[in-house]
Amino acid sequence: EAQVTQNPRYLITVTGKKLTVTCSQNMNHEYMSWYRQDPGLGLRQIYYSMNVEVTDKGDVPEGYKVSRKEKRNFPLILESPSPNQTSLYFCASSPTQGAGYEQYFGPGTRLTVT
Amino acid sequence: AQSVTQPDIHITVSEGASLELRCNYSYGATPYLFWYVQSPGQGLQLLLKYFSGDTLVQGIKGFEAEFKRSQSSFNLRKPSVHWSDAAEYFCAVGAGYGNKLVFGAGTILRVKS
Numbered sequence: 375e376a377q378v379t380q381n382p383r384y385l386i387t388v389t390g391k392k393l394t395v396t397c398s399q400n401m402n403h404e405y406m407s408w409y410r411q412d413p414g415l416g417l418r419q420i421y422y423s424m425n426v427e428v429t430d431k432g433d434v435p436e437g438y439k440v441s442r443k444e445k446r447n448f449p450l451i452l453e454s455p456s457p458n459q460t461s462l463y464f465c466a467s468s469p470t471q472g473a474g475y476e477q478y479f480g481p482g483t484r485l486t487v488t
Numbered sequence: 489a490q491s492v493t494q495p496d497i498h499i500t501v502s503e504g505a506s507l508e509l510r511c512n513y514s515y516g517a518t519p520y521l522f523w524y525v526q527s528p529g530q531g532l533q534l535l536l537k538y539f540s541g542d543t544l545v546q547g548i549k550g551f552e553a554e555f556k557r558s559q560s561s562f563n564l565r566k567p568s569v570h571w572s573d574a575a576e577y578f579c580a581v582g583a584g585y586g587n588k589l590v591f592g593a594g595t596i597l598r599v600k601s
Contacts, residue, residue: 405587416580
């Protein structure tokens with residue numbers, strides 16, 4: 375089944391404790407992206423990657439890092455999480471670069487930072 | 489800069505009634521427009537998309553949307569709502585380089601029996 379998977383689905387952590395949220399897609403998509411969803415704000419793009427070893431900032435990149443060493447994986451790294459990073463995170467992928475391509479979303483990771 | 493406005497935060501409709509969810513966008517060129525649905529605890533599922541051509545777009549689950557350039561709108565409609573349609577609905581515009589989607593704040597649909 376074609377899908378985007380994220381792990382973990384739920385995570386509670388403390389301020390300053392480094393964490394990684396994994397994202398993997400099995401559709402051989404070139405493009406991958408991370409969004410965060412906050413009430414009243416919709417989804418906002420954090421980082422995106424156009425292909426292996428090619429990443430760039432989205433609209434809200436502060437406090438996040440990403441890497442793209444393999445085509446299928448695009449982990450999101452919070453080196454020193456803070457309470458304002460408490461949010462619902464979505465990974466997405468699409469076949470290639472272009473505003474008209476549908477993005478496929480993972481199930482989401484709910485992160486709470488205390 | 490691109491933006492999307494969904495004026496209604498919550499909408500409640502009776503089962504079997506018709507539905508219209510509003511979406512207004514701001515974008516300089518011809519937009520790529522999307523409607524996604526998010527059921528509780530789930531990811532986002534694409535309902536429909538508009539790229540060009542016919543301004544009335546059909547989607548899954550009996551939804552349709554109409555692109556009106558003069559009003560910068562892309563409203564979502566369904567003639568008869570089912571209880572399973574209760575979810576949050578997001579309108580989004582494709583914002584060019586980086587495949588970025590710019591989302592509206594979402595509309596939560598409640599269906600009463």
